[in-house]
Amino acid sequence: xxxxxxxxxxxxxxxxxxxxLPLPRSMAHNEFKYPKPFEFIPERFLHSDGTLTSDNVQNIxxxxxxxxxxxxxxxxxxxxxxxxxxxxxxxxxxxxxxLGNDVPMRAKWASGMTDVSASVSLSL
Numbered sequence: 001x002x003x004x005x006x007x008x009x010x011x012x013x014x015x016x017x018x019x020x021l022p023l024p025r026s027m028a029h030n031e032f033k034y035p036k037p038f039e040f041i042p043e044r045f046l047h048s049d050g051t052l053t054s055d056n057v058q059n060i061x062x063x064x065x066x067x068x069x070x071x072x073x074x075x076x077x078x079x080x081x082x083x084x085x086x087x088x089x090x091x092x093x094x095x096x097x098x099l100g101n102d103v104p105m106r107a108k109w110a111s112g113m114t115d116v117s118a119s120v121s122l123s124l
Contacts, residue, residue, distance in 0.1 A: 095121045 029037040034044060045053050062069040069075070094102035103121065
């Protein structure tokens with residue numbers, strides 16, 4: 001059974017300001033570093049010539065130090081395996097109209113716990 005006292009102490013510490021120390025809860029929402037932090041702007045991580053910036057945001061989702069996610073390696077390998085399997089087994093292309101021309105995709109997003117694509121039409 002979960003030690004509820006310990007869980008309560010951790011949650012109380014996580015959501016309060018202890019001794020005026022900044023708690024790293026919103027690192028990706030820093031408006032000084034990332035203008036318009038709640039908008040999807042992937043270009044912010046690219047230089048003007050198209051190369052990646054040195055800003056490595058991959059670590060933000062998994063935490064740092066002693067409190068980092070123990071399943072990080074498993075998550076990385078699982079995603080790599082899933083994407084590699086899909087790309088190896090399926091040939092994806094745009095859907096075709098009646099004349100055989102490609103129908104362009106239009107991104108529509110649905111909000112919830114995570115932002116996901118509302119619907120995507122592909123030919124497999």
